[in-house]
Amino acid sequence: MSRTLLLGAALSGIVLIAALLSFAWTPYAVDGMAIPNRLQPPSGAHLLGTDHFGRDILSMLMVGARTSIAVALVAVGIGMGLGVPLGLAAAARHGGWLDEVIMRGNDLVFAFPSLVIAILITAIAGPSAVNAIIAIGIFNIPVFARLTRGAALSIWAREFIMAARVAGKGRARISVEHILPNVTNLLIVQGTIQFSLGILAEAGLSYVGLGAQPPVPSWGRMLADAQTMVALAPHVALMPGLAIVATVLGLNLLGDGLRDALDPRLKTVRR
Amino acid sequence: MFRRTLTALALCASPALAQQTDLTLALQLEPPHLDPTSAAAGAIDSVLYGNVFEGLTRFAADGSVEPALAESWEIGEDGTTYTFTLREGVRFHDGTAMDAEDVKFSLDRARAEDSVNAQKALFEGISEVTVVDPRTVEVRLSQPDGNFLFNMAWGDAVIVAPESIENIKQAPVGTGPFTFTEWVQGDRIELARNADYWGEAPALEAATFKFISDPTAAFAAMMAQDIDAFAGYPAPENLPQFEVDPRFQVIVGSTEGETILAMNNAEPPFDDPEVREAVAHAIDRQAIIDGAMFGQGTPIGTHFAPRNPDYVDLTGLSNYDPELARQLLADAGHGEGISTTLKLPPPSYARRGGEIIAAQLREVGIETRITNLEWAQWLEEVFRGKDFGLTIVSHTEPFDIGIYARPDYYFQYDNPDFQALMTDLTATTDPATRSEMIAEAQTMIAEDYVNAFLFQLAYPTVADARLTGLWENQPTQANPLGGVSWTE
Numbered sequence: 050m051s052r053t054l055l056l057g058a059a060l061s062g063i064v065l066i067a068a069l070l071s072f073a074w075t076p077y078a079v080d081g082m083a084i085p086n087r088l089q090p091p092s093g094a095h096l097l098g099t100d101h102f103g104r105d106i107l108s109m110l111m112v113g114a115r116t117s118i119a120v121a122l123v124a125v126g127i128g129m130g131l132g133v134p135l136g137l138a139a140a141a142r143h144g145g146w147l148d149e150v151i152m153r154g155n156d157l158v159f160a161f162p163s164l165v166i167a168i169l170i171t172a173i174a175g176p177s178a179v180n181a182i183i184a185i186g187i188f189n190i191p192v193f194a195r196l197t198r199g200a201a202l203s204i205w206a207r208e209f210i211m212a213a214r215v216a217g218k219g220r221a222r223i224s225v226e227h228i229l230p231n232v233t234n235l236l237i238v239q240g241t242i243q244f245s246l247g248i249l250a251e252a253g254l255s256y257v258g259l260g261a262q263p264p265v266p267s268w269g270r271m272l273a274d275a276q277t278m279v280a281l282a283p284h285v286a287l288m289p290g291l292a293i294v295a296t297v298l299g300l301n302l303l304g305d306g307l308r309d310a311l312d313p314r315l316k317t318v319r320r
Numbered sequence: 321m322f323r324r325t326l327t328a329l330a331l332c333a334s335p336a337l338a339q340q341t342d343l344t345l346a347l348q349l350e351p352p353h354l355d356p357t358s359a360a361a362g363a364i365d366s367v368l369y370g371n372v373f374e375g376l377t378r379f380a381a382d383g384s385v386e387p388a389l390a391e392s393w394e395i396g397e398d399g400t401t402y403t404f405t406l407r408e409g410v411r412f413h414d415g416t417a418m419d420a421e422d423v424k425f426s427l428d429r430a431r432a433e434d435s436v437n438a439q440k441a442l443f444e445g446i447s448e449v450t451v452v453d454p455r456t457v458e459v460r461l462s463q464p465d466g467n468f469l470f471n472m473a474w475g476d477a478v479i480v481a482p483e484s485i486e487n488i489k490q491a492p493v494g495t496g497p498f499t500f501t502e503w504v505q506g507d508r509i510e511l512a513r514n515a516d517y518w519g520e521a522p523a524l525e526a527a528t529f530k531f532i533s534d535p536t537a538a539f540a541a542m543m544a545q546d547i548d549a550f551a552g553y554p555a556p557e558n559l560p561q562f563e564v565d566p567r568f569q570v571i572v573g574s575t576e577g578e579t580i581l582a583m584n585n586a587e588p589p590f591d592d593p594e595v596r597e598a599v600a601h602a603i604d605r606q607a608i609i610d611g612a613m614f615g616q617g618t619p620i621g622t623h624f625a626p627r628n629p630d631y632v633d634l635t636g637l638s639n640y641d642p643e644l645a646r647q648l649l650a651d652a653g654h655g656e657g658i659s660t661t662l663k664l665p666p667p668s669y670a671r672r673g674g675e676i677i678a679a680q681l682r683e684v685g686i687e688t689r690i691t692n693l694e695w696a697q698w699l700e701e702v703f704r705g706k707d708f709g710l711t712i713v714s715h716t717e718p719f720d721i722g723i724y725a726r727p728d729y730y731f732q733y734d735n736p737d738f739q740a741l742m743t744d745l746t747a748t749t750d751p752a753t754r755s756e757m758i759a760e761a762q763t764m765i766a767e768d769y770v771n772a773f774l775f776q777l778a779y780p781t782v783a784d785a786r787l788t789g790l791w792e793n794q795p796t797q798a799n800p801l802g803g804v805s806w807t808e
Binding site for chain 2: 103
């Protein structure tokens with residue numbers, strides 16, 4: 050295993066464990082306000098300090114990780130669940146009308162600035178974590194559709210596919226039984242990258258007030274709440290900022306590491 | 321090297337420079353247009369009141385009512401006739417004379433059937449306005465009104481001219497110490513000294529009102545001294561930093577802003593006074609003042625400004641007592657708890673205060689669903705649509721306890737006794753009796769727990785240390801710059 054993969058897995062793992070742990074235990078209750086105790090710097094009692102309501106920042110980050118991961122996970126799920134079948138279908142009918150329709154549809158979605166559309170969706174349907182998921186998810190669809198189609202096309206040209214066709218397998222069956230397993234490694238790598246982008250997008254949306262609503266903690270809103278207090282208590286803004294950096298960095302390293310580990314061509318070059 | 325020499329030169333030159341005669345004052349909200357007589361937006365008065373427009377009377381910095389365009393007045397025996405003598409030689413900024421005809425025009429326009437004045441109630445009592453001669457105007461009331469001179473000081477009652485009324489929303493023409501020069505929408509409004517002003521000439525030659533809505537940008541602009549002062553500074557957490565900085569002064573004044581947790585009195589569960597009482601006891605005011613406003617604010621127990629001599633301290637009626645709140649909820653048949661909405665407009669007193677209140681209410685079993693709204697949405701959904709359970713807002717109009725006599729007002733408090741009391745109050749002119757009635761009104765709404773009364777909004781102004789004459793308090797929403805000057 051490469052060092053990149055290890056570091057990425059470790060960073061992502063810490064965040065994931067913190068999020069899972071928060072279901073059972075957090076150092077303090079996240080909605081436990083203690084106004085007289087506000088803006089405390091990191092100390093033994095509060096490892097990462099307290100925010101402007103005297104809430105424990107570590108506890109909020111742990112529960113906030115849950116929000117971030119849930120939003121990003123479901124958004125990637127939407128992207129994969131719809132994008133991969135679309136990509137497979139387009140590749141199976143390469144050059145046909147279905148291919149054209151799907152790919153031009155993708156171009157259409159790509160042409161919109163994603164954050165602006167996300168703001169539009171939440172402005173119409175009201176700000177909530179669910180709407181943030183939908184907004185981020187929609188923009189994951191063309192990413193996966195294109196990737197799948199591109200990779201699938203190169204596999205469709207291989208001899209073993211020819212053999213399968215000669216043996217009488219239909220296009221749909223070949224797509225599922227032979228193409229899909231051969232593009233999975235790519236999807237996993239792309240999924241990791243999209244996951245990190247999803248976390249970033251969720252932080253961005255809740256920063257402008259369009260993500261998860263209070264009292265559900267979210268990293269982006271913690272940043273937004275803290276910004277006028279940067280000079281007063283820098284840790285309040287620093288902690289959620291570092292959490293976002295660490296998570297996105299970890300997932301990107303994990304994605305890179307996975308690509309190196311899963312791609313047979315790169316592997317032979319390294320050795 | 322060359323640049324360094326220039327800087328050195330500039331540094332040497334600066335003490336020799338003439339005294340600064342212009343001022344850039346920042347505000348958080350930009351006016352939607354510039355006609356104070358046709359919109360409720362306080363932001364219009366914040367820029368124009370006492371600067372461009374004046375009324376027959378005006379509010380002084382301490383909230384008292386003093387003569388403005390009317391030099392003096394006589395009140396008839398029965399209290400229904402006011403004869404105003406206008407100041408001599410007052411001219412509008414377009415050069416036309418301000419006379420009795422203009423006063424008649426302004427008052428008739430405000431009280432007309434099709435008037436869009438946001439405070440038509442101020443003019444309701446007027447039955448006739450008569451021009452006696454160019455400097456004398458007689459106003460007849462349908463019944464004695466102890467508040468009439470106070471009403472005429474409002475920004476909604478300023479004197480405008482028929483010659484310039486058409487373009488008033490874009491190019492306001494008044495009689496004040498400053499003339500309107502330019503409005504760059506989304507950025508600033510510029511005013512210039514009125515050389516023909518009837519009163520004492522202002523020290524400033526020019527003034528710019530700059531609009532900065534984002535608290536972080538406000539902090540940056542103030543620190544960089546891009547602006548000379550910020551009236552109504554939006555981030556109380558930054559005040560200590562300005563206080564220790566010798567370049568600045570921090571003035572914390574009071575406002576007429578009663579900040580309340582408004583409850584929808586017409587709909588369950590808040591149509592039940594017992595539930596409202598429970599909410600009132602569930603709230604810890606000091607925690608909200610400290611947590612949301614960083615200590616800036618005075619607790620209130622009713623809808624009245626504490627600095628008013630007639631204020632009655634009723635905070636004891638709704639002291640923080642979560643045990644009692646739980647008990648009251650159980651008695652009202654809500655032992656299993658309540659679920660409701662909490663809709664919050666943008667200011668930090670509402671957004672931050674809302675999070676604290678939600679946590680405090682959760683303690684006693686009231687679950688709130690927080691929705692953050694922009695001002696336009698809030699006005700549409702809550703203020704006009706009355707679609708809310710709870711909301712937080714600051715009522716910044718002076719002496720506005722009368723809103724509790726309006727059953728169609730957004731919190732929909734409908735109490736005939738209170739309405740009768742308000743009608744009697746309007747007809748009463750004796751100050752002692754009025755004080756008693758005002759105290760009774762305050763007690764009535766506090767005992768009915770119409771809303772949860774939180775705190776009186778503080779009004780922090782951060783200004784360059786060399787500025788003097790800025791209004792400390794906000795008896796009405798206004799920033800008159802006539803008396804502002806630079807000292808060295």
